[in-house]
Amino acid sequence: MPFPPIVKEDALVACGRHCCICHKFCGIKMEVHHIREESDGGDNTTDNAIPLCFDCHADMRSYDHKHPKGNKYTERELKRHRDNWCAKVAGNIGIANRQEVIETDKEIYQLLCDLLPWNGGISFIRNKNFAGWSFPLSQLDDLHRFEHQCANPTFEFLDPDLEGQRCELAVLIERFTMTISVETFPTATAGVNAVPEEWEFDQPERFERVVNELHRTAQAIVTAYDTLTKTATRKLGVLPVQVASPASGSEPGLELQWNGVTYWRSKADGTKDGPFCQVCYDSTKQLCRLHDGDSTSSRWEVIDRYVCKVCDNVFEDCQDIPPDLPDDVNKPDDDIPF
Known part of the structure; x- marks a missing residue:
């Protein structure tokens, strides 16, 4: 049986419609998952519910016990993820005015802008055409530096809205750089890659798929970055110093x-x-x-x-x-x- 409407409503309000694992804002694109399945004796109460994005919800059902790879989420871990995130949301009052939160998040925001300035890799992918045109890999160094910093557990906003947007940006950049690594290849010029232009004739379906994926993800990154910077400016009341x-x-x-x-x-x-x-x-x-x-x-x-x-x-x-x-x-x- 699905959760009763009031249980789903309570769960979605508590998480602010962010995924309780990856923290990205989902809007309507999320599911309320049974932490313990009904077939295993789980009930339809709030304590057994965790709101998840589509990707994290798919992970819950993709684990194969007969061929175990990776680490399955435990019931206790899922509840801790949910409770920790909901506690952050509960402490958020829209426009943050707690001075300690603002000061901490100002430092995180400045670090983010130092790693990912608007006029670096973000500007490059904003207008770049990847349809067979070569590009210097060095133009994406900002994205890789941001990815590396995301592995630092202290690189996290206290404000849940900003943290959700940072996580969404990180997921998109990881998807983009993975496509660059797998689907683009070196040209005759050192340090310059391209989606092979011969694919347009030899493998047109692959060429179109890769180019569309790069363009679609690049624009999603730009949109997520713009949204994050505008939200941070409004909530923190600062403009970062571009260095x-x-x-x-x-x-x-x-x-x-x-x-x-x-x-x-x-x-x-x-x-x-x-x-x-x-x-x-x-x-x-x-x-x-x-x-x-x-x-x-x-x-x-x-x-x-x-x-x-x-x-x-x-x-x-x-x-x-x-x-x-x-x-x-x-x-x-x-x-x-x-």
Whole structure:
């Protein structure tokens, strides 16, 4: 028998419609699970109920006792997960005003923004087309650093709304980086991967599936990130201090952009305005690309260094030096007038 409506209502209110295991906000996409199955003598009371997202609920039923792999959730563990999460929700009063909670969460939020700044990997995947186009793996370093920090048990918001959104973001980033690891492959340029463009003709179904998965997950990450930052700003009343981490060889406080693209904006009088880095160029659509290359490779020669006039990031413009470049190396858009 299903739980009585009042039991389900009490359970959903107590958890704030967040999953009691992974803590992501689920809305209507959740189930109230019997901790002890009715077939094993479980009853339909609140004490035997735990609200779960679809993914965690599927884990409850996927464990095979005949071929055990992994660690099955015990009844005691499930109740502790539920009680711990519901206690957090019960202590939340919407807009947090307990000073100790706010101060702690401010530090966590600043750390999150340092690991995952809006103008780093998040900006890259926001507009990136993965349909056969190559990309430097270094553009995803922010996502990997965030993933690594999520293994730290102290990297957790006290506010349950913020914590639920952080967990949702972590799940999406893990899904995205896993697809990158499994379904993209190195190109002729070191440190650059792509969904093989030949799949579009040799394996069109796989090509479409992988590209759609990357685009769909990337946009879900961006949406989750935007939601988290807006909620944190509203609840904590702060804007994070954006700190650029200087890379090797760059000036103090500036980040060196390898594999950089130099952008210029065409002005009405025919002159050029810029330069802009790839992060800041999307403020206008009237742009001219000078070159796209790997400045760490022997195929390219650095011919100039620029500082983006918007964000002050340092990046380099390169030119090709051998006469016969491989077909997969991007050439400059010579047909676009400066």
